[in-house]
Amino acid sequence: MSKVVNTLKEVIKLCGLKEGMRVSFHHHLRNGDHVINMVLDEIADMGYKDITVNASSVFDIHAPIVNHIRNNVVTALEVNYMGAVVGREISKGIMNKPVDFRSHGGRPSDIESGKTPIDIAFIAAPTSDNMGNCTGKYGASACGSLGYAFADAMYAKKVVVITDNLVDYPLYDFSISETYVDYVVSVDKIGDPTGIVSGTTKITRDPVGLMMASYATKVIQHSGLLQNGFSFQTGAGGASLAVAKYLKELMLKENIRGSFGMGGITGYLVDMLEAGCFETLMDVQCFDLKAVESIRENKRHREVTASHYASPTVKSAIVNNLDVVILGATQIDTNFNVNVHTDSNGYIMGGSGGHSDTAAGAKLTMIVAPLTRARLSLITDRVLCISTPGKTVDVLVTQRGIAVNPLRDDLIARLKEAKLPIIDINELKNIAEKITGIPNDVKLGDKVVGNVIYRDGTVIDKIRSVVV
Known part of the structure; x- marks a missing residue:
């Protein structure tokens, strides 16, 4: 037996694609992904219209979707x-329907509940056998965890695995089981694994970034949470990685052994695992090679599904056992609401991802960001878009104070x-505006x-078009 189909065109026909259907994709190859463009180009060439695309994320490489x-x-x-590349065009109003932005936990929750039923899931798999047992751990396009693809595989009406490394049955170390897969297609290349690298993956050398990282580490140190069993998540930005470095040094010095590191995993969290700072890593997505x-290679580095990571409707999720999370922001307002969907001019250039999920679950949610960017204050009276509500945000760390x-x-x-430089957020806003001036209001459509x-x-905010 074999589920292998020779071409994408053939498999799209076998799946019974019709206009008005919803197709889905995952983003573990990030800015190196070829599969979304490959499938949508084929769908267009076959003459289909009116397709809904449910993709866990869309990157600049996916510009052809415009x-x-x-x-x-x-x-x-x-x-x-x-x-930002696709987001800028969406902000200009090229779509008749608004884009629905969910969180990394909200997406699988809505797939599993049937709110967003998937007709055909296309799963980019760096290695698969001919029956669809597949993984992201092996092959020339290895991306690591396939955590975001599990809900698609388990609940879609038809599931297609697309791979560039077809191996003999059975693939013994699989992530997604053949029991969910209808068809397998082998292609030359599903993507470029170097494109999975997320933004800055090196510790910042910028004195401002290092100061913020030092403050953030001291906040953790004096929060009362840094003890045996401590759990932690941080991102892949330069300052966030510096926090991981400083925290590692502090945990080793104080002989503190944490329970788990989580989230999009970088090499710096891997270093913490190997140094004995954590018992395990819970990995929904790999951020670097x-x-x-x-x-x-490491059995204590565990792949987890997006539902297990952050769904609000499962019986328990990892975010609810999280002590500290370090997050970023494009804007934060005086009520601690955070914007990570748009830039300061209102153009879409991001999304919640796991931001609002981890903020809701963690005991300490910390935003680490410079007080000014491009001569604009980070802090506003009201963010252009509420991505994460202020009631779930505990601390803002800037170079000018906490x-x-x-x-x-x-x-x-x-x-x-602890004699840390604590300052009211309104005063921080005043300090920023003395440097940058008070900006003009952004005009939105x-x-x-x-x-x-x-x-x-629930819809917590709406993003409006940018007046060009």
Whole structure:
């Protein structure tokens, strides 16, 4: 027996694609992914229109989707994150329907509940056998964890595995089982694994970034959470990686052994695992190639699904056992609401991803960001888009001081006792505006181009078009 089909065109026909259907993709190859463009080009060549694309994320490499939108091949988009190249065009209002932005936990929750039923899931798999047992750990295009693809595989009406490394049955170390897979297609190349690298993957040398990282580490140190069993998540930006480095040194010095590191895993978290700072890594996505190697070789580096990571509707999720998360922001307002969907001019260039999920679950949610960027204040009276509600954000760390949400009296007392530079967020805003001046209000259009859907399914904000 074999589920191998010779061409994408043939498999699309076998799956019974019709206009108005929803197709899905995952983003583990990130800016190196070829599969979304490959499949949508074939769908367009076959003459289909009115397709909804549910992709866990869309990156700059997926710019060809803009033409498919203009040609009415793709008429609806559902994503957790959108890069600036596609986001800029969406912000100009090229789609008739608003893009639905979910979180990394909200997306699988809505797939599993049937709110966003998937007709055909196309799963980019760096290695698969002929029956569809597949993994991201092996092959020339290895990307590590396939955590975001599990809900698609388990709940889609038809599941197609697309691979560039077809191996003999059975693939023994599989992630997604053949029991969910209808067809397998072998292609020359599903993507470029060097494109999985997420932004900056080196510790910043910028004195401002290092100062912020030092402050953030001291906040963790004096929070009361840094003890045996400690759990932690951080991103892949230069300052965030510096926090990981400083935290590793502190944990080794204090002989603290944490329970787990989580999230998009970088080589720096792998270093912490190998140094004994954590018992395990819980990995929904690899952010660099060192993490890919680790998840392949180290049994304590565990692949987890997006549902297990962050879904609000499963019986328990890892985010709810998280002590500290380090997050970024493009804007934060005086009520601690955070924007990671748009830039300061209102153009879409991101998305919640796991931002709002981890903020809701963690005991300490910390935003680490410079006070000014491009002569604009990070802090505003009201963010252009609420990605993460302020009630779930505890601390803002900047190079000019640390603001603590007034809801956290306990934390304010601890950090003041530690003599850290605590400052009211309104005063931080005033300091920034003395440097940058008060910016003009951003003029936005009347057209809604995006719905920001919180992890519980409610629309917490709408993104409006940019006036060009």
